[in-house]
Amino acid sequence: MMFPVQPRRDFLSWGTRGIGATAFASLLTNDSTKGQSGVSRHHAPKARQVVHICLVGGMSHVDSFDFKPELVKGHGQEAKLAHKPDIFFGKIGSLRKNDWEFKRRGQSGLEISELFPHIATQADKLTVIRSMVSQSANHTPALFFENSGFEFNGFPSMGSWVSYGLGNDTESLPSYIVLPDGRGDPNGGASNWTNGFLSAQYQGIRFGAGDRPVRDLFPSEVISGKQEMAARHLLAQLNDQHRVQTGLDDLLAARIRSYELAARMQLSIPEVTDTSGESEATKEMYGIGADRTDDCGRRCLMARRLLERGVRFVQVFSGGPIGGSPRLSWDAHGDVVKNHGAEAGRIDQPVAALLEDLSRRGMLEETLVLFTTEFGRTPFSESEKGKVGAGRDHNKSGFSVWMAGAGLRPGIAHGATDEIGWKAEEHPVTWHDFHATVLHLLGLDHERLTFYHNGIERRLTNVHGRVVRELLA
Secondary structure (H helix, E strand, C coil): CCCCCCCHHHHHHHCCCCCCCCCHHHHHCCCCCCCCCCCCCCCCCCCCEEEEEEECCCCCHHHCCCCCHHHHHCCCCCCCCCCCCCCCCCCCCCECCCCCCEEEECCCCEEEECCCHHHHCCHHHEEEEEEECCCCCCHHHHHHHHHHCCCCCCCCCHHHHHHHHHCCCCCCCCCEEEECCCCCCCCCHHHHHCCCCCCHHHCCEECCCCCCCCCCCCCCCCCCHHHHHHHHHHHHHHHHHHHHHHCCCHHHHHHHHHHHHHHHHHHHHHHHHCCCCCCHHHHHHHCCCCCCCHHHHHHHHHHHHHHHCCCCEEEEEECCCCCCCCCCCCCCCCCHHHHHHHHHHHHHHHHHHHHHHHHHCCCCCCEEEEEEECCEEEEEECCCCCCCCCCEEEECCCEEEEEEECCECCCEEECEECCCCCCEEECCECHHHHHHHHHHHCCCCCCCCCEEECCEEECCCCCCCCCCHHHEC
């Protein structure tokens, strides 16, 4: 899974075929990995970089991280709700108990179900939020809200804001890299990692599977060095002419920077994707080679390798497009056991391995790990009244996510839903609060990290959000 790497002196003669990067030779002589921060940090950071595991479709909190004894007692009884719930299909069946057994884990005693037996071994590293709430119970808007703080597309994602605020620790790779599920991109596609109105350099760069993860990085045909040099000179002349006539506008500047980065990536991508130097024990730990875990295992290992090389924000998606049969996401309308069992089986071992690997290497001390889902599932089944169905509907009113790593109180659960797991009752946490807390751990004040656009000082948290200080060490 690697590209043929040419010697540097050969690469100078043919290196950027099809890309036309300007000043390529000078770029290769500058291997500096100094940060390129767009905004100075507002206070001392606890974390330097982020890896975000993003579950598509809506994970059931009452089957994973939020044990409800009263739900067990009330299994099969009518769900008595004070208000008509805002759910997707509107079917309110009887209460449904958890399908996986909960156990107290580690020294902390954090309750985690057998849905995630491997992640459960890392319980003492986790900071669980059991009182998340969202503003949407519909997939695409909820996923946008989770990633950008807005229900509509066109707003910069969290990864883009972090890239804008802190720049990068490497000049050879993008600051924000996205590793989508091998079965397909999430609903909304690239809108989930868009730069929005920020400069194009802050958008997420999608890495696909296979030996060529970045599309069009390498040419489809070999051309001579003479042709390549002629193309570079022509491009430089055209850029100079455009700059003299109109000034170096943001779009052209971003394009030139992207070509420069692409030139560097022709050297860095083959190296970062070549896992031949990883031990067999490491690959086995991530589940690489096993049918269920190979896809996510490779992406989680890739995430660690990217973080090691200075990438600021890595996003790993679990779940592809919504819909279809079987559903290739965490959208458990029909059968929670079948759906969640399959999805958790794909990611449980790789995600636990990533946590353990980061910890062993001393990287967890400066890395923030996020494990989120767009919303939860209902504590009652998705069926006719008086019946216990096999599935659960969407639940925006209360659900669970977790964080781990730098600056957090490990082995705790913050907030709580009501006795059946329907609504957040104790210390509700919004996505604006969550985003504010992530930025705070990175040394950024969410009220001061802004970008002027269309007459408004825009920010990731809109005009809301507070740092959840109860989570901080």
